[in-house]
Each structure stands twice: as structure tokens, then as C-alpha cells.
Amino acid sequence: MRWHVHVDGASSGNPGKSGAGIVVRDDRGETVFTRGDYLGEMTNNMAEYEALLRALTAAVEHSVRDITIYTDSQLVANQVTGVYRIKNRTLLGYVLRVKEIVSNFEHFTIQYIPREQNREADRLAKDAILKG
Numbered sequence: 549m550r551w552h553v554h555v556d557g558a559s560s561g562n563p564g565k566s567g568a569g570i571v572v573r574d575d576r577g578e579t580v581f582t583r584g585d586y587l588g589e590m591t592n593n594m595a596e597y598e599a600l601l602r603a604l605t606a607a608v609e610h611s612v613r614d615i616t617i618y619t620d621s622q623l624v625a626n627q628v629t630g631v632y633r634i635k636n637r638t639l640l641g642y643v644l645r646v647k648e649i650v651s652n653f654e655h656f657t658i659q660y661i662p663r664e665q666n667r668e669a670d671r672l673a674k675d676a677i678l679k680g
């Protein structure tokens with residue numbers, strides 16, 4: 549089974565109240581599920597990573613073997629792929645957890661996309677903040 553997942557994290561203030569948005573689609577482009585989670589107080593970058601971790605964990609729970617992640621966070625995409633060095637200890641911890649979970653997949657890709665292509669995940673993340 550393959551998933552195409554749009555993830556986004558949002559923070560009202562930096563740090564501030566935060567939310568994660570996840571949109572999962574199958575190969576036909578059919579929506580498998582969407583999710584918005586209130587995350588509590590954290591930075592925007594932490595919220596971006598939380599969204600990614602929650603999507604990856606859900607994929608493992610659903611026995612997904614092949615996953616493509618789409619994010620509008622250049623930082624997250626480039627830190628996970630090793631393009632950017634990671635100086636912040638907290639973010640390094642997130643990347644190590646991502647890599648641990650990713651080892652469960654036969655195929656994993658993370659791709660940076662422009663914010664306009666991530667509107668649904670962004671809305672879910674922002675709505676989660678309002679509900680939190």
C-alpha cells in the first residue's frame with residue numbers, strides 16, 4: 549500500500565499554541581483520511597515535525613510500505629534528507645525519531661512543495677489551534 553501525505557504544522561506565536569494537519573491520499577488521489585491535532589505550546593518548526601511524526605506513525609499503524617510526504621517546510625524537508633545540517637538539539641531529536649520510523653518503510657520520500665499546494669493540511673493545522 550502506498551500513501552501520499554501532505555503535512556503541515558502551525559503555531560500562533562513562536563512559540564505558541566500549535567496544531568498539526570495531515571491529509572492522506574492513495575495512488576488514485578482518493579482521500580484516505582484527514583486529521584488535525586492540537587499540539588499545545590511549541591515553535592512552528594516543532595509543530596512541522598510533530599505533523600510529520602504523526603503521519604509516519606499512522607502509516608506504520610496502517611501497514612503502509614511506501615510513503616511520499618509533501619511539506620511546505622523547506623527546513624524539515626532539507627534536514628530530513630541531510631541537505632541542511634542540524635544545529636538545534638530539539639530538532640535533531642525530531643530528525644532521529646523520523647529516521648527511526650522511516651526504517652519501517654520499503655520506500656520513503658519527503659518533498660518540499662510551495663505553500664499554495666499544501667492548503668488543506670495548513671487549514672487542518674490552523675483549525676486544530678482554534679479547537680485547542
